[in-house]
Amino acid sequence: MKKGRLIKKLYLIRHGKSDWSNGQLSDFQRGLSKRGWKDIETIGSYLALTKVRPDLILSSAALRAQLTADGLGEKIGFQGTYRYLDELYLTRPEMYLNVLSLQEAEHEAIFLVGHNPTLSELANLIQEENFTKFPSLGVLAINLFIESWGEITQGRPGSIDYFIYPKQFRYYMPRKIQTTWEDRETL
Numbered sequence: 613m614k615k616g617r618l619i620k621k622l623y624l625i626r627h628g629k630s631d632w633s634n635g636q637l638s639d640f641q642r643g644l645s646k647r648g649w650k651d652i653e654t655i656g657s658y659l660a661l662t663k664v665r666p667d668l669i670l671s672s673a674a675l676r677a678q679l680t681a682d683g684l685g686e687k688i689g690f691q692g693t694y695r696y697l698d699e700l701y702l703t704r705p706e707m708y709l710n711v712l713s714l715q716e717a718e719h720e721a722i723f724l725v726g727h728n729p730t731l732s733e734l735a736n737l738i739q740e741e742n743f744t745k746f747p748s749l750g751v752l753a754i755n756l757f758i759e760s761w762g763e764i765t766q767g768r769p770g771s772i773d774y775f776i777y778p779k780q781f782r783y784y785m786p787r788k789i790q791t792t793w794e795d796r797e798t799l
Contacts, residue, residue, distance in 0.1 A: 620756040621721040622712070622738075622770070623666065624731050625684070627677040628652055629748045640674050640701065644683075651749040651778040652680060656687025658776060659751070667718070668693055670711065671725040672700035680749065681725040700726050705734035709764060717760035737766045750777035 628648030644652075665688065671681035673696045681694060699707055708730060715722060724731075728746045735743040739754050746752070753773040758764055 619759050620719075620761065620764075621773070622754045622756055622764075623664070623721070623723045624735055624746075624752040624754065625680065625723055625725045626728055626731055626746045626748055626750050627672070627674070627680040627725060628683070630676050643675050644679050648676070648680070648748065649683070652683035652687065654778050654781050655749050655751060655776065656684050658781070659684065660688045664688060664721075664753075666690065666692070666721045666723045668695070668715065668721075669723040669725065670700065670715075671696050671723075672727060673698045674701045674727070677701075677725045677727065681723065684723070684725075700724075702727070703730060705730050705737055706766070708734045709737070709766065712764050713762050715761040717762070719761065722761075738764065738770050739772055740769045741772055743772075747777045747779065750775065 627644075628651050629645045630648065631643045631645040633645075634642075669681050669685055669690065669692070671677045671694065677700070678696050681696075684690075685694065697711060699711055708724065708726065712722070712724065731752075732743055732746045735746070735752055735754070738756070743752070752775045754770045755773050756764065756770040
């Protein structure tokens with residue numbers, strides 16, 4: 613296969629900022645903070661404006677990850693399948709690889725919403741650059757040169773297309789994103 617030909621796209625997405633206000637909830641049950649919801653608006657607006665369209669959204673079954681997946685999906689107008697998996701919560705990057713390898717070849721682009729440090733570790737297994745920090749609601753887009761998800765393996769490097777995270781937009785929010793975000797507020 614030709615190395616220069618993009619075949620698949622993987623978006624590794626860390627869940628939004630967690631809500632710690634209720635000490636009675638387990639880690640698995642924690643939702644999103646006000647900032648987490650705001651960050652979904654910001655990142656979702658960017659993804660919508662750049663016309664990012666996954667074929668499938670895979671998410672940890674933890675509530676904060678599900679809410680992040682749902683929020684981003686709604687923001688970009690996603691009409692496809694969501695899969696919330698216990699296997700993506702408190703696990704090793706090899707489990708993420710295993711889950712990805714079982715996906716149908718017809719899916720060209722997949723969102724994988726999960727947790728750190730597993731996402732950072734996975735990023736370093738499947739692409740060549742050293743990736744160390746994955747902030748809340750960070751999105752790492754990776755180009756993979758594989759024909760089917762079954763080919764995704766440790767040591768089969770992809771390349772980073774881009775990396776975005778909410779703080780990039782804190783002091784400067786492009787007008788198109790700001791307008792999209794403001795329009796959402798008036799609904």
